[in-house]
Amino acid sequence: MGQDQLRVGLVGTGPWATTVHAPGLADHPGTVLSAVWSRRPEAAAALAQAYDAVPTSDLDELFEQVDALAFAVPPTVQADLATRAAEAGKHLILEKPIAADLATAERLADAVTSAGVASLVMLTLRFAQQTRDWLDGVTAAGGWRGGSVRWLSGALLAGKYATSAWRQDPAAGALADIGPHAFDLLDAALGPITGVLAAHRGPEDLWQLLLEHEGGITSTATLSLRLPVQPTVVEYSVFGEHGLRTLGRTGTANDAYTALLDDFAAMVSCGTTTHPCDVRRGVHLARIVDQARAALSR
Numbered sequence: 633m634g635q636d637q638l639r640v641g642l643v644g645t646g647p648w649a650t651t652v653h654a655p656g657l658a659d660h661p662g663t664v665l666s667a668v669w670s671r672r673p674e675a676a677a678a679l680a681q682a683y684d685a686v687p688t689s690d691l692d693e694l695f696e697q698v699d700a701l702a703f704a705v706p707p708t709v710q711a712d713l714a715t716r717a718a719e720a721g722k723h724l725i726l727e728k729p730i731a732a733d734l735a736t737a738e739r740l741a742d743a744v745t746s747a748g749v750a751s752l753v754m755l756t757l758r759f760a761q762q763t764r765d766w767l768d769g770v771t772a773a774g775g776w777r778g779g780s781v782r783w784l785s786g787a788l789l790a791g792k793y794a795t796s797a798w799r800q801d802p803a804a805g806a807l808a809d810i811g812p813h814a815f816d817l818l819d820a821a822l823g824p825i826t827g828v829l830a831a832h833r834g835p836e837d838l839w840q841l842l843l844e845h846e847g848g849i850t851s852t853a854t855l856s857l858r859l860p861v862q863p864t865v866v867e868y869s870v871f872g873e874h875g876l877r878t879l880g881r882t883g884t885a886n887d888a889y890t891a892l893l894d895d896f897a898a899m900v901s902c903g904t905t906t907h908p909c910d911v912r913r914g915v916h917l918a919r920i921v922d923q924a925r926a927a928l929s930r
Contacts, residue, residue: 638662638663638664638900639663639699640698640699642704643702643703643713645672645676650679657893660890666685667686668685695717695722699722700723700724700750703724710727711730711736728813730918731918734922737915738915740911751905751907752896752907752910753910754889754892755913756813756892757817758816758817759889760883760888761883763817776874778851780854780868781852781855781866781869782866783814785856785857785861786857786858787857805837806837806857807855815853816917821868824846825851826844827843827923829927831927837857840853841854843920
């Protein structure tokens, strides 16, 4: 381990933890995977052994081993553990949604702010270079009148996430899982989302939403994880004075995670706690999800 490498603990041992977090943390020059926490000791031991890390199911032991924590657990578990980690002075890489509800997300953000620790949310698409280039061009051009996103997938019908209990929960589903990704890029491209004007939830957990942005711009989002669409369709578009500009799903999750770790290591090294994708971004996106649920009941 290099002297300047961040000692990072991984919270969780599921598919995302094993395929993205663990190899990314182990391979990045600015981080080392120091410990693995799981409520299942055998799972923590197996993953930790592969990376010469310390397995544990004890939070105090985990905190003693690391400078930062990366989370790959359900939102209800993450919110509690991440709040305690922030209070212990640990920097955080958070999954989206950062909590199961807005009030809990706000408490987590308050703990991060009070502790003065760095935080980033795993808004994977945001860290892809093609996305960054697209957003730079869109924001530089301006003059946009609206936009849309379509994210259609069969991820909850079969495959490694089909048994994910929190995603299968009717209170979560597509809105909580892919909604933050969808809203984040529309918000970054068109300006802050200020409200949800209308929401409809149909069969197959198909969400259709009408969003309002600052300045009166509107956008739409169509989301589902229960449609037999192969491969997954991810398509963003903005339109206005400069015509139509589109963005599809780009790059790999592993490449995006490497870019996220670049930013995270730099934040900790420089003592910076603000970033476009920090915990406050997570709260903003949690607020939009909360507004979507409220709009559905109107």
